[in-house]
Amino acid sequence: MKVLRTQHVNAWYGNHHVLKQIDVSVEQGTWTCVVGPNGAGKTTLLKVLAGLFPFEGEVWLNGQSLCTYPLSERAKQLAWLSQHDTAVDDLTVQDVVMLGRLPYQSWWGSASPSDRDIVEECLLTQHISQWRERSLSTLSGGERQRVLLARMLAVQAPLMLMDEPIANVDIQHQSKWFHAVQETTRQGNTVVSVLHDLNLALRADQVIVMQDGRVVLQSTTDDPQLHQCLQQTFEQRLRFHRLADRWVVVPD
Amino acid sequence: MNHSQTKTFRLTVILLLATLVLWMLGLTAGSAGFETGLGWTDLIVQEIRLPRTLGAWLAGALLGLSGALAQSLFRNPLADPYLLGSASGAALGVALALTLGSWAGFQLTLDVQWVGPWVWRLGLTGAAFLGAWIAVLFTLLLARGARHILRLLLAGVVVGVVLGALTSLLSATQPQLLPAMQSFLLGSTSMVNGSACVLMGVMLLLCWLLAWRLSPVLDALVLGEDTAHSLGLPVAPLRLLLLAVMALCTATAVAQTGLIAFVGLVAPQLVRSQLRVRFATSSLLSALTGGVLLCAADIFARTLLAPQELPVGILTAVLGGGYLMWRLRSYQLLHEGG
Numbered sequence: 001m002k003v004l005r006t007q008h009v010n011a012w013y014g015n016h017h018v019l020k021q022i023d024v025s026v027e028q029g030t031w032t033c034v035v036g037p038n039g040a041g042k043t044t045l046l047k048v049l050a051g052l053f054p055f056e057g058e059v060w061l062n063g064q065s066l067c068t069y070p071l072s073e074r075a076k077q078l079a080w081l082s083q084h085d086t087a088v089d090d091l092t093v094q095d096v097v098m099l100g101r102l103p104y105q106s107w108w109g110s111a112s113p114s115d116r117d118i119v120e121e122c123l124l125t126q127h128i129s130q131w132r133e134r135s136l137s138t139l140s141g142g143e144r145q146r147v148l149l150a151r152m153l154a155v156q157a158p159l160m161l162m163d164e165p166i167a168n169v170d171i172q173h174q175s176k177w178f179h180a181v182q183e184t185t186r187q188g189n190t191v192v193s194v195l196h197d198l199n200l201a202l203r204a205d206q207v208i209v210m211q212d213g214r215v216v217l218q219s220t221t222d223d224p225q226l227h228q229c230l231q232q233t234f235e236q237r238l239r240f241h242r243l244a245d246r247w248v249v250v251p252d
Numbered sequence: 253m254n255h256s257q258t259k260t261f262r263l264t265v266i267l268l269l270a271t272l273v274l275w276m277l278g279l280t281a282g283s284a285g286f287e288t289g290l291g292w293t294d295l296i297v298q299e300i301r302l303p304r305t306l307g308a309w310l311a312g313a314l315l316g317l318s319g320a321l322a323q324s325l326f327r328n329p330l331a332d333p334y335l336l337g338s339a340s341g342a343a344l345g346v347a348l349a350l351t352l353g354s355w356a357g358f359q360l361t362l363d364v365q366w367v368g369p370w371v372w373r374l375g376l377t378g379a380a381f382l383g384a385w386i387a388v389l390f391t392l393l394l395a396r397g398a399r400h401i402l403r404l405l406l407a408g409v410v411v412g413v414v415l416g417a418l419t420s421l422l423s424a425t426q427p428q429l430l431p432a433m434q435s436f437l438l439g440s441t442s443m444v445n446g447s448a449c450v451l452m453g454v455m456l457l458l459c460w461l462l463a464w465r466l467s468p469v470l471d472a473l474v475l476g477e478d479t480a481h482s483l484g485l486p487v488a489p490l491r492l493l494l495l496a497v498m499a500l501c502t503a504t505a506v507a508q509t510g511l512i513a514f515v516g517l518v519a520p521q522l523v524r525s526q527l528r529v530r531f532a533t534s535s536l537l538s539a540l541t542g543g544v545l546l547c548a549a550d551i552f553a554r555t556l557l558a559p560q561e562l563p564v565g566i567l568t569a570v571l572g573g574g575y576l577m578w579r580l581r582s583y584q585l586l587h588e589g590g
Contacts, residue, residue, distance in 0.1 A: 050482055051481075051482075052478045052482060071481075071486060074484065076484075079482070090324075090530075090531075090534070091471060092256065100483075102468055102484065105468070133255055133256055155483075
């Protein structure tokens with residue numbers, strides 16, 4: 001079943017045409033990675049898929065037009081993690097993670113025991129429960145990123161859109177993130193992420209390659225065309241090696 | 253009780269105790285300095301000192317809450333009702349109301365009794381509210397949003413200067429209003445009476461309740477507009493609602509006490525320098541801090557050169573200006589290493 005699908009999507013930053021005729025689809029229970037050089041339109045595509053950027057064309061979420069989803073219902077179906085969620089100096093780690101439960105709380109209500117349990121679980125999953133009382137301003141960039149990831153997980157949405165989720169995160173937590181993504185997709189959830197790390201991207205189920213606002217290729221990671229396409233996109237500056245059962249990319 | 257809760261509790265107790273002490277001092281502060289011989293039943297205490305003391309505290313609390321809202325809403329620690337032009341807008345609203353009333357043939361002053369103190373106070377507050385809201389919208393329009401700090405502050409300064417000039421022009425064209433407008437523009441608690449206190453108290457409660465219930469929105473906005481939107485919050489209309497609450501706080505205070513600068517800027521910053529908490533708590537503490545600051549400044553203004561009285565707005569401007577210069581110096585040292 002296709003969780004997400006776009007048809008002839010175009011988007012503009014002022015006069016700059018940043019997304020051109022985008023047609024992509026994402027299957028349920030898969031991990032899709034969006035890759036491409038800087039300025040290719042990856043973040044804008046992710047924002048369009050999250051309903052956070054104005055566009056022309058159509059985006060369907062679970063077969064229903066994204067624009068017709070009520071905001072609160074969309075927030076439960078789709079969790080978003082931005083690469084710019086940084087200015088959170090006033091809140092503690094626990095406060096930030098609790099914000100992920102907002103779609104389930106009325107404006108006039110407060111956190112339920114179930115909300116607190118879920119937040120606790122996310123704090124434990126991300127190994128950040130020891131910082132619960134700390135202000136985010138006292139954490140490093142990588143530590144903050146893990147807190148923000150926990151905030152996104154607290155939404156418990158079946159579709160997760162993440163823009164550079166492991167930027168600044170140390171290698172053991174990158175590995176934990178990767179295994180968490182594999183585990184969540186096995187449970188039927190869907191992940192779409194923008195990554196600059198091609199080695200991790202090549203371990204996804206699907207890769208979307210973008211360049212100059214267009215989707216150059218959408219295919220599975222074992223597609224022979226993918227390496228060729230990536231070479232062209234990154235100006236023939238990549239070298240692919242087979243290591244054990246996976247592909248490794250190094251700059252040439 | 254965790255560390256943050258302990259600090260919050262301690263600060264709340266300190267602020268409440270300071271409030272009590274200042275109220276007691278305020279009741280004894282008069283033209284001959286501090287007088288201890290007077291009782292609750294004395295007319296001067298009931299009619300003048302009690303409303304002034306309580307009014308100063310309530311106006312300060314409204315300005316503190318307004319500043320907390322502005323700083324959270326615009327994610328900018330330098331945002332305050334004055335720097336965003338809302339106070340100048342409120343002042344222009346009051347000046348316009350007085351001028352229109354004057355053109356209609358009424359002999360108006362700030363404490364006019366011709367339609368009863370309640371209607372008059374509400375009318376002034378309504379005019380101030382409209383002026384404040386329109387001024388903030390102008391500032392946002394001129395700054396093309398609230399994201400660019402320097403542009404926002406410059407736009408606020410421009411709007412404040414232009415609206416201030418219009419207020420002066422109106423005052424100059426209505427000579428009979430000049431004395432009242434002068435004390436209004438300098439900021440003074442001498443205009444506060446019992447009905448003004450009740451009005452400010454009700455508005456403070458209403459605005460704080462609204463801010464408290466909408467506090468998750470402000471907390472989520474700290475994570476960025478996109479994230480707040482992705483969490484199902486209709487960011488644009490809620491922002492307008494919070495902007496209206498901020499304008500209502502400013503307008504209510506300005507309509508009763510005139511222009512009193514910097515309390516709205518300093519109160520939330522002092523709270524933030526002590527502890528980092530969610531908006532629901534920080535807004536309450538900012539209101540309490542604002543109340544304490546203005547109440548203390550008012551007592552100083554009444555007693556410093558007794559029997560002569562300083563307009564409290566001048567005192568807060570001098571103290572607040574010094575504080576802002578110190579903040580700017582700290583900011584330069586931090587970001588430019590100089």
